[in-house]
Amino acid sequence: xxxxxxxLDLYWLGFRTMVSLSVVAFVAAMFIGTMVAMxxxxxxxxxxxxxxxxxxxxxxxxxxxQFILFYFGLTKVGIKYGAFTSAxxxxxxxxxxxxxxxIRSGINxxxxxQAEAARSLGLGFFxxxxxxxxxxxxxxxxxxxxxxxxxxxxxxxxxxAIGLGEIMYQSSQVNNATARPIWAFIGAAILFVMFTFPAGxxxxxxxxxxxxxx
Amino acid sequence: xxxxxxxxxxxGPRGRRRVxxxxxxxxxxxxxxxxxxxxxxxxxxxxxxxxWEPLTDLKVIEFLLKGFANTLKxxxxxxCVSVVAAAFLALGRLAHNRPVRWLAGAYVEVFRAFPLLxxxxxxxxxxxxxxxxxxxxxxxxxxxxxxxxxFAALVLGLILxxxxxxxxxxxxxxxxxxxxxxxxxxxxxxxxxxxxxSVIAPQALRRMLPGIISQxxxxxxxxxxxxxxxYEELLRRARISGEFYRNPLQMFLAAALIYFxxxxxxxxxxxxxxxxxxxxxxxxPMDIASGSEDLAANAALARN
Numbered sequence: 419x420x421x422x423x424x425x426l427d428l429y430w431l432g433f434r435t436m437v438s439l440s441v442v443a444f445v446a447a448m449f450i451g452t453m454v455a456m457x458x459x460x461x462x463x464x465x466x467x468x469x470x471x472x473x474x475x476x477x478x479x480x481x482x483x484q485f486i487l488f489y490f491g492l493t494k495v496g497i498k499y500g501a502f503t504s505a506x507x508x509x510x511x512x513x514x515x516x517x518x519x520x521i522r523s524g525i526n527x528x529x530x531x532q533a534e535a536a537r538s539l540g541l542g543f544f545x546x547x548x549x550x551x552x553x554x555x556x557x558x559x560x561x562x563x564x565x566x567x568x569x570x571x572x573x574x575x576x577x578x579a580i581g582l583g584e585i586m587y588q589s590s591q592v593n594n595a596t597a598r599p600i601w602a603f604i605g606a607a608i609l610f611v612m613f614t615f616p617a618g619x620x621x622x623x624x625x626x627x628x629x630x631x632x
Numbered sequence: 633x634x635x636x637x638x639x640x641x642x643x644g645p646r647g648r649r650r651v652x653x654x655x656x657x658x659x660x661x662x663x664x665x666x667x668x669x670x671x672x673x674x675x676x677x678x679x680x681x682x683x684w685e686p687l688t689d690l691k692v693i694e695f696l697l698k699g700f701a702n703t704l705k706x707x708x709x710x711x712c713v714s715v716v717a718a719a720f721l722a723l724g725r726l727a728h729n730r731p732v733r734w735l736a737g738a739y740v741e742v743f744r745a746f747p748l749l750x751x752x753x754x755x756x757x758x759x760x761x762x763x764x765x766x767x768x769x770x771x772x773x774x775x776x777x778x779x780x781x782x783f784a785a786l787v788l789g790l791i792l793x794x795x796x797x798x799x800x801x802x803x804x805x806x807x808x809x810x811x812x813x814x815x816x817x818x819x820x821x822x823x824x825x826x827x828x829x830s831v832i833a834p835q836a837l838r839r840m841l842p843g844i845i846s847q848x849x850x851x852x853x854x855x856x857x858x859x860x861x862x863y864e865e866l867l868r869r870a871r872i873s874g875e876f877y878r879n880p881l882q883m884f885l886a887a888a889l890i891y892f893x894x895x896x897x898x899x900x901x902x903x904x905x906x907x908x909x910x911x912x913x914x915x916x917p918m919d920i921a922s923g924s925e926d927l928a929a930n931a932a933l934a935r936n
Contacts, residue, residue, distance in 0.1 A: 478895035480856035572747035
């Protein structure tokens with residue numbers, strides 16, 4: 419137990435790193451993912467192909483491989499960022515593929531009559547999307563997006579592969595210093611749950627608020 | 633419905649012109665981007681023969697493919713055990729017996745809540761210490777400092793995590809069946825296990841198949857975490873080769889390609905199945921409060 423209490427500063431540092439990585443990358447992923455989902459249903463064929471290729475490429479290559487490729491492979495072509503920036507970029511791209519799939523299924527779940535009504539009012543594609551389809555799509559996929567966010571947060575632990583000082587990294591440091599792996603990793607587990615449990619409750623509350631009652 | 637989508641009108645002459653212009657713009661932009669990328673690679677001498685040649689060397693290919701075989705070995709073993717464990721966990725969560733239900737529920741909730749990497753680390757570093765002075769210490773390697781091999785730690789972590797994930801999937805699959813199925817089974821005198829085996833499970837399995845396959849993709853991807861505990865799977869071997877031939881970029885790209893081809897084929901298959909099933913029976917959507925990104929996206933697709 420004292421293994422955890424003695425190293426609270428390290429754990430706190432890891433916790434902060436994890437939360438900021440998770441939140442910043444997810445906000446970026448939501449933005450990219452929405453763009454990609456819109457491309458996939460747009461009237462421009464090359465854009466549809468591009469969107470599909472983006473999703474398939476990034477969801478089918480393991481996150482660990484993407485981390486390593488980005489951080490240790492691309493240095494050779496002069497793309498070099500710090501661990502945190504790299505982690506944000508990689509995680510935003512990886513998660514955005516799943517966000518795009520989720521939002522696209524939200525778009526598909528909006529009744530076709532809604533789009534027809536929007537078009538009969540003379541709205542163009544972007545207006546239809548922005549004013550009619552997307553607001554409803556987001557509401558139907560709040561719950562999957564929430565579980566995606568929690569899965570994404572758990573994935574931040576993979577940033578250990580590039581030596582980012584998140585929770586897994588810090589608890590490994592604690593383990594190396596104290597040789598008490600059991601408590602060192604229980605500390606990490608507590609921190610993860612401290613974030614994912616309230617996040618899960620918040621998602622549930624949000625979903626109940628915005629759910630469309632039919 | 634027209635051939636494309638209800639989201640936009642059938643295009644008139646002006647719309648077609650605009651779409652054509654946008655198409656050309658997109659193609660040109662992508663072309664320029666690819667060009668800039670290739671140019672950059674060329675500038676840094678990344679197209680030098682010496683960097684790509686190792687990838688045509690049979691020995692290197694064999695080395696990498698054996699790494700991928702190690703990946704498949706870990707993934708296959710973990711999947712088999714997880715499926716069996718998950719089936720019992722799902723039945724446990726749906727059991728009438730309260731302690732059984734509670735235990736199975738606790739297991740699922742606990743192991744879904746943590747990152748897989750944490751479970752692998754716990755198995756790798758903490759478990760040996762837990763077992764050290766117990767009768768189970770014989771399970772550890774008999775080398776001086778008792779340790780779990782990276783393979784065992786990876787597989788154990790994968791099993792703990794994926795059995796919890798799959799249990800949720802199975803439970804949702806069973807619950808998505810009409811309760812009349814079970815009532816009919818018991819009204820013709822089948823016992824609980826008989827109705828499970830010959831009525832519920834076969835139907836639930838068909839519905840869950842797309843979900844199970846996407847979980848296989850998730851598991852395969854997760855096996856790359858073995859890199860971190862220095863299990864010699866594909867990514868680790870790509871790194872070793874990259875350090876030897878001083879061409880990390882090329883080796884990592886090769887590894888990424890192998891993963892991509894394999895997973896892409898699997899997820900296309902899963903998507904095909906999903907489509908077919910949606911046409912075949914108006915299945916009730918399975919409600920999966922999932923824990924992995926693959927299942928989350930999958931659950932969203934299954935919803936409509």
